[in-house]
Amino acid sequence: MGTRRRVSAWQGARTALSSTLLALVLALGLVAVAPPAGACACGAVVDGPADESSVGAGTAVLQWDGTTETLVLELEVSSTAPEVGLLLPTPAPAEVALADPEIFRELDEITAPRAVVSEYRWWPELGLGGSGGSPGVGAPGVDVLTEVRLGPLDVATVAATDTAALDVWLADRGFELPASVRGAMAPYVAEGWSFVVARLAPEEATTFDGTVQPLRVTFPSSALVLPMRMTAAADGTLRTRTYVLGDHRVDRADPTAALDAPTVRFAGRVPPGSVRSAELAGLLAAGDYVTVHEQTFADPATQVVSDLTFVPAPSDVAHSPTYAVVADKRIGPFHAGPVLAFGGVLVLSALLVWGSRRHHAPVRVVAPRPARA
Structure with missing residues (x-):
């Protein structure tokens, strides 16, 4: 050799x-x-x-x-x-x-496996650890x-x-x-x-x-x-x-x-x-x-x-694996859930105030006109 x-x-x-x-x-x-x-x-x-x-x-x-x-x-x-x-x-x-x-x-x-969104998270996680x-x-x-x-x-x-x-x-x-x-x-x-x-x-x-x-x-x-x-x-x-x-x-x-x-x-x-x-x-x-x-x-x-x-292999079928992820739904820098809930509270509060004021507003009385001879 x-x-x-x-x-x-x-x-x-x-x-x-x-x-x-x-x-x-x-x-x-x-x-x-x-x-x-x-x-x-x-x-x-x-x-x-x-x-x-x-x-x-x-x-x-x-x-x-x-x-x-x-x-x-x-x-x-x-x-x-x-x-x-x-x-x-x-x-x-x-x-x-x-x-x-x-x-x-x-x-x-x-x-590398690709991330695919399986669901959206509207609220922040409040749990400890992780x-x-x-x-x-x-x-x-x-x-x-x-x-x-x-x-x-x-x-x-x-x-x-x-x-x-x-x-x-x-x-x-x-x-x-x-x-x-x-x-x-x-x-x-x-x-x-x-x-x-x-x-x-x-x-x-x-x-x-x-x-x-x-x-x-x-x-x-x-x-x-x-x-x-x-x-x-x-x-x-x-x-x-x-x-x-x-x-x-x-x-x-x-x-x-x-x-x-x-x-x-x-x-x-x-x-x-x-x-x-x-x-x-x-x-x-x-x-x-x-x-x-x-x-x-x-x-x-x-x-x-x-x-x-x-x-x-029997065929050239492609295979590109994925993995599920949870994506955050946000409005600006905040989670969408709290923002929408807070906005809903503000709108509801405004409607209640408007309705209350309308209910308690004084009734305007119009004096009758004098009868003509």
């Missing part, structure tokens, strides 16, 4: 790099805590033996042209480790580049295919033919995998998948603020797939959100979805000219139908039994 090279040790890196991979999961946020390492979304966060790392939020954009898949990943992460690694399996060696964070801001805004050096020769069973510096990240594409060898390769760099993650990683190695490994460059460690610029990962694939099997090793609840961009609406078609169907957040066309991000416009130009799925795994060990796969 090409010349074997050893990736030099990256030192002083912090939790940021884990953001690249964990981003695939979710919703607004997914959370995974792992001492000393943990699974997340499509891969694993790898840290030291005495550290804990967690993902605060993650999302993934997926696109497939029939032969090549593109994943755009973003996440927020926190960690007690001085170094954190990210391990992302891909069906074939991947190319990695930085992506525009605006992609996620716009997609979230476009696909890096590195030169590459070298890798360990047997591990090939470092590419190394690249992307902004603050050092990223390597690795091929492994032996799970134990990959485990040793990571351990040599200060990252130890628990048995659960090694077990979840083994099927990918056996099937010949590659791995993206990324981490914050040492000189960037002091600037880490919990987020990392998203990555765009591109690789050959015979199907549209989101690697998720390693998530079965996660300890905590995981929430996933996937944006699939294509010519038509898609459905989930995997054993994990068969156990518990995901929620469709949005389905519909998004014209490329309607977005601000040039990179998002380019993705939409290749397929402007956006399908968004969300799913929560309270017990990943029993609920995540496969990678996530997507197939064309």
